[in-house]
Amino acid sequence: MHVNASDRRLPPRGRPVPGGVPATDGVGPRTRTPPGTGQTWPGGVRRWRVAAGVWLLGAWAWLALPVAWAAHGYALWGHLKYPADFAHFDYVNPHAPKGGELRLVSNSRASTFDKYNPFTLRGNAPAYVSDLVFDTLLVGAADEVGAAYGLLAEDVQVAPDGLSATFRLRREARFHHGKPVLAEDVRHTFETLVGPHTSPVYKTLLADVAGVDVLDERTVRFRFRQPNRELPLTVGGLPIFSRDWGVDPATGRRKPFNEVVMDHPIGSGPYRIGPVKFGRDITYVRDPHYWARDLPVRRGTFNFDRITVKIYKDNTARLEALKAGEFDLMRFFSAGDWARRVKGKRFDTGELVKAEFRHRLPTGFQSYVLNTRRAPLDDIRVRQALALALDFEWMNERLFYGSYERVRGLFGNTACAAQGEPDEAQARLLRPWLGTLPPAVLGPMAEPPRAGTPQALRANLKAAQALLREAGWTYRDGALRNARGEPLVLEYLDSNEAGARVVTPWQHNLARIGVQLRYRAVDFALYQQRLRTFDFDIVTLAFGGTHSPGAEYADLFGSAAARTEDSGNFTGLANPAVDDLIERMVRAKREEDFLAACRALDRAVAHLHVLIPQWSAPTHRMAYNAWRLDRPAHMPPYASGEGWAIETWWARPEARGAR
Numbered sequence: 001m002h003v004n005a006s007d008r009r010l011p012p013r014g015r016p017v018p019g020g021v022p023a024t025d026g027v028g029p030r031t032r033t034p035p036g037t038g039q040t041w042p043g044g045v046r047r048w049r050v051a052a053g054v055w056l057l058g059a060w061a062w063l064a065l066p067v068a069w070a071a072h073g074y075a076l077w078g079h080l081k082y083p084a085d086f087a088h089f090d091y092v093n094p095h096a097p098k099g100g101e102l103r104l105v106s107n108s109r110a111s112t113f114d115k116y117n118p119f120t121l122r123g124n125a126p127a128y129v130s131d132l133v134f135d136t137l138l139v140g141a142a143d144e145v146g147a148a149y150g151l152l153a154e155d156v157q158v159a160p161d162g163l164s165a166t167f168r169l170r171r172e173a174r175f176h177h178g179k180p181v182l183a184e185d186v187r188h189t190f191e192t193l194v195g196p197h198t199s200p201v202y203k204t205l206l207a208d209v210a211g212v213d214v215l216d217e218r219t220v221r222f223r224f225r226q227p228n229r230e231l232p233l234t235v236g237g238l239p240i241f242s243r244d245w246g247v248d249p250a251t252g253r254r255k256p257f258n259e260v261v262m263d264h265p266i267g268s269g270p271y272r273i274g275p276v277k278f279g280r281d282i283t284y285v286r287d288p289h290y291w292a293r294d295l296p297v298r299r300g301t302f303n304f305d306r307i308t309v310k311i312y313k314d315n316t317a318r319l320e321a322l323k324a325g326e327f328d329l330m331r332f333f334s335a336g337d338w339a340r341r342v343k344g345k346r347f348d349t350g351e352l353v354k355a356e357f358r359h360r361l362p363t364g365f366q367s368y369v370l371n372t373r374r375a376p377l378d379d380i381r382v383r384q385a386l387a388l389a390l391d392f393e394w395m396n397e398r399l400f401y402g403s404y405e406r407v408r409g410l411f412g413n414t415a416c417a418a419q420g421e422p423d424e425a426q427a428r429l430l431r432p433w434l435g436t437l438p439p440a441v442l443g444p445m446a447e448p449p450r451a452g453t454p455q456a457l458r459a460n461l462k463a464a465q466a467l468l469r470e471a472g473w474t475y476r477d478g479a480l481r482n483a484r485g486e487p488l489v490l491e492y493l494d495s496n497e498a499g500a501r502v503v504t505p506w507q508h509n510l511a512r513i514g515v516q517l518r519y520r521a522v523d524f525a526l527y528q529q530r531l532r533t534f535d536f537d538i539v540t541l542a543f544g545g546t547h548s549p550g551a552e553y554a555d556l557f558g559s560a561a562a563r564t565e566d567s568g569n570f571t572g573l574a575n576p577a578v579d580d581l582i583e584r585m586v587r588a589k590r591e592e593d594f595l596a597a598c599r600a601l602d603r604a605v606a607h608l609h610v611l612i613p614q615w616s617a618p619t620h621r622m623a624y625n626a627w628r629l630d631r632p633a634h635m636p637p638y639a640s641g642e643g644w645a646i647e648t649w650w651a652r653p654e655a656r657g658a659r
Contacts, residue, residue: 006172013172013305017193018031018379018635021264022582026235027055029584030365036641037353039171039189042332049175053072055411056160061133064111065339066412068169068344069158070155070156070157070166071148071155071157072084072150072154072155073148073150073156073158074148074150074158074232074233075140075146076145076147076229076233076548077146077591078148078518079147079402081141081143081147082141082296086296087296087299088144088209088296088300088301089296089297089633089636090139090143090636091142091143091301091632091635091636091639091648092299092301092648093633093648093650094298094299094300094469094634094651095304096221096300097299097653097656098286098303098304098305098650099303099304099305099459099461099650099651099652100304100305100306100650100652100655100656101304101305101306101307101308101309101651101655101658102306102307102308102328102629102645102646102649102651103326103327103328103329104127104128104308104310104327104328104329104642105310105311105312105318105321105322105330106126106127106309106311106312106556107184110433112278112279112631113126113127113282113311114261114309114330115261115262116129116262116273117257117260117261117263117265118130118265118285119192119193119198119199119202119239120197120198120257120260120261121197121198121199121200121256121258121566122175122258122551126137126209126273126282126309127282127309128307128309128646129265129273129284130239131213131643132224132269132284132302132307132506132646133265133267133269133271133273133284133486133644134239134240134241134268134294134344135152135173135181135240135268135269136149136151136152136239137150137152137153137156137167137169137186137235137236137237137240137241138151138156138233138237139151139153141295141297141636142637142638142643142644142647143636143637143638144232144638145303145547145548145638146345146425146548148233148236148237148296149296149298150170151292151295151298151592152167152169152170152181152240152268153168153169153170153236154168154169155167155168155172156232156236156628158232160303161227162227162228162589163222163223163224163226163272164221164222164224164523165221165222165224165231165232165235166215166216166219166220166221166222167186167220167221167222167236168219169181169182169183169186169218169219169220170218172284172291173268173291173292174268175242175244175246175266175267176266176268176272176287177266179242179244179468181240181242181268182212182217182218183215183217183218183220184214184243185241185242185243186212186220186227186238186240187212187213187214188241188243188532188613189238189239189240189241189382190212190222191195191208191212192257192548193206193238194209195257197256197257197258198257199566200564200566200567201567201568202228204552204554204555204561205551205552205555206234206235206566207225207551208225208226208228208231208551209222209223209224209234209235210222210223210224210225211256217644217653219289219388221328222303226389226587227587227589228548228586229550229588229589229594230548230551231289231632233548234550234551236539237322239267240267241265241266241267241624242266242268243411244267244337245260246259246260246263247267255257256333260586261533262386262467263507268292268303269290270286270287270290270292270293271284271285271286271287271302271307271375272284272285272287274306278309280310280311281308281309281310281311282308282309282445283306283307283308283309283322284306284308284309285305285306285359286304286305286306286307286503290302300648301647301648302647303648303649303650304649306325310327314496315337315498317328319341319342319543320338320350323344323346323352323479324347325346325351325625327630328628329437329622329623329624329625329627329645330619330622330623330624330626331620331622331641331642332621332622332623333621333632335393335399335401335404336399336401337399338354338403338406339401342623343577344352344497344577348599349539350626350627351625351626351627352624352625352626353623353624353625353626354618355622355623355624356538356620356621356622357368357619357620357622357635357641358619359619359620359637359638360413360415360637360638361413361545361638361640362412362544362545362546362547363405363412363413363545364407364412364413364542364543364545364616365406365407365409365545365611365613366541366542366612366613366615366616367407367486367540367541367543367611367612367614368386368390368539368540368611368613368614369538369539369540369541369571369610370383370386370412370537370569370571370609370612371534371537371571371609372536372571372573372610372612373502373534373538373572374473374564375390376473377490377537377538379471380438380469380608380609381467381470381471382467382471382488383609383610383612384464384467384609385463385464385465385467385468385515386464386510386515386612387448387449387609388449388460388461388464388467389461389505389506389509389510389513389515389614389646390449390451390506390509391451391452391505391509392406392448392450392451392614392615393451393452393456393641394452394457395502395504395533396453396615397452397504399501399502400615403617404615404616404617405615405617406448406613406614406615406616407448407604407614407615407616408448408613409597409605409606410543410545410602410605410606412545413543414491414545414546414547416549416598416602417599418445418599418600418602418603418606419445420444420445421443421444421598422441422442422599422603423596425592425593425596426596426599426600427442429459429581429584429596430600430603430604431440431575431598433576433580436575436577437575437577437604437607437608438575438608440607441603441604441607445606446542446603446606448608448613457509461512461513463507464513465513465514467587468488468513468514468515473488473514475514480513480514480515487516488514489516489517489653490515490517490518490537490538491520491536492507492515492518492519492520492537492539493520493527493536493537493538493539494519494520494521494527494539494540495522495523495524495527496521497522498568499519500519500521503517503519507519517538521630531568531570533566534565534570534572539570540614540619541570543619549585549598549601550585550586551582551586552568552583553582553601554583554586555567556568556569557569557571557573557575557578557582557605558574558578558582559573559576559578559579561575571610573610575603575604575608578601578602578604579600579609581600581604582601584597585597585598585601619642620635620640620641620644622641622642622645624645627652629645629649629650629651630649630650630651630652631645631649631650632648634650634651
């Protein structure tokens with residue numbers, strides 16, 4: 001597991017990837033993961049991993065260099081923190097003892113799993129399987145952004161024209177069944193992931209990869225259709241698996257990849273799948289002969305002999321199991337649980353410790369997602385009116401115990417965040433699209449409406465009523481109606497009834513202006529299906545953030561994705577200006593051009609009001625068993641919560657022999 005949540009194997013896609021801080025409060029983590037990742041995308045729907053399945057280890061960039069070069073790592077703008085001869089990452093304990101067991105709860109909203117293959121679309125794979133079982137060509141560090149270092153690859157070389165990246169594999173790299181990791185395995189992985197049996201996200205993210213060439217047994221070259229600052233990182237973040245996975249050893253017949261369901265994955269990562277109790281838990285067993293255990297990028301990491309992931313049906317069961325000592329660590333996404341229910345005998349004795357760890361991860365953009373494919377949400381004035389009825393300040397004080405900060409755009413807590421008035425570089429990109437974009441895009445960055453007092457809320461609701469009247473909605477016959485006499489009724493779709501508590505204040509405020517918001521909780525499987533087919537009005541999704549946005553944003557907000565079922569474009573946004581800004585962001589060769597494009601994109605999406613920003617947590621809230629677990633003194637700034645524990649913590653001596 002790469003703990004650099006902001007720059008992992010693939011980019012964020014809302015289902016996206018790496019590195020957001022879900023703050024769902026009361027409804028559990030709602031980030032989504034791509035296939036191939038142990039994490040979850042927004043909505044808990046498992047998809048790509050924008051691993052975060054193919055994940056960007058760090059979305060870095062093609063650099064316009066005068067000559068091709070090979071190096072031990074690759075950086076977005078050419079600056080690597082760690083030199084070629086570094087011994088280990090600064091945030092690990094290189095002498096951490098091996099042994100013992102880490103017991104966790106699943107980070108997936110799915111109540112169980114029904115396959116071992118994390119890359120195919122259908123079904124649910126076990127939590128963390130991609131991060132623990134599969135190695136990648138490159139791996140990121142949790143104390144820097146936009147950089148990654150050789151893991152399976154001993155070096156990476158980018159061509160002077162930016163049209164290819166070549167990786168030389170380490171001779172010592174081995175799959176779990178003992179065979180070496182070869183260039184043919186890398187090509188097989190790529191061709192499988194862009195084939196017909198995997199999530200469409202891979203095809204989107206890898207659309208600019210023209211092909212893969214095997215130059216010799218241990219040298220592989222990825223060819224690009226055009227220079228793209230992300231692609232060396234994107235392909236470097238592919239989780240690599242053996243050509244033998246899914247092949248019948250007796251007949252040599254290869255199954256179609258969508259039929260590779262319960263076959264144990266053949267990866268090269270630090271763990272293999274061990275004992276499994278379906279519906280209850282899965283245990284990953286550390287490979288004592290793990291080929292990379294002495295590499296600088298792996299020294300001091302993956303110290304537990306066993307990592308057991310337990311499955312519980314709901315948040316209440318998880319919390320009570322923690323208090324009963326059934327597992328060792330749990331991350332909290334509910335401010336209410338954290339403030340009022342994380343207590344008990346084991347906390348009083350010091351066995352269980354409640355701690356908050358401040359991070360510097362991107363905030364992501366957890367939001368109410370408005371499906372603009374449907375009327376009346378296709379009217380920007382209606383969308384603005386809905387946002388004006390949300391009183392975050394009141395909710396944060398009364399419901400969230402002051403734990404959260406308001407999300408303010410796509411790229412919060414990163415250099416890509418737009419602030420204040422656009423500078424000339426941003427304005428130059430936005431002016432040609434006036435008409436397609438609202439004129440306000442050339443003014444101050446859109447800010448979520450503020451309330452917090454009855455007077456401020458009343459003013460916001462009056463402004464909302466004016467917008468609705470302008471859009472043709474008037475109050476008559478006991479309801480807010482359009483010219484055809486249809487009432488303004490919307491459905492909020494959820495997969496957990498506990499979410500009603502958070503939505504109720506917004507429902508109440510909307511009712512005051514005549515908008516009826518119906519809350520509907522459905523079975524999780526049906527929720528997944530309705531998201532995949534865009535069969536909803538409004539949902540909450542926690543989109544992961546990144547310091548290095550790129551091609552994944554075409555899946556989140558691009559016009560082509562809006563027309564593609566099961567894409568990540570849940571808003572249905574199809575705007576040529578947004579398409580152009582994403583393209584410019586991806587193609588930028590200079591940092592200043594990249595920043596201008598991503599900040600302009602931030603403004604464009606904010607001023608189109610397809611998302612109603614929610615909230616984010618500035619800390620990882622975790623409770624853990626201090627009698628069984630030990631850890632480094634400080635958390636690196638870009639680590640995810642559970643990822644930091646899985647990768648760098650270790651068992652105390654008295655717990656090492658316990659099962």
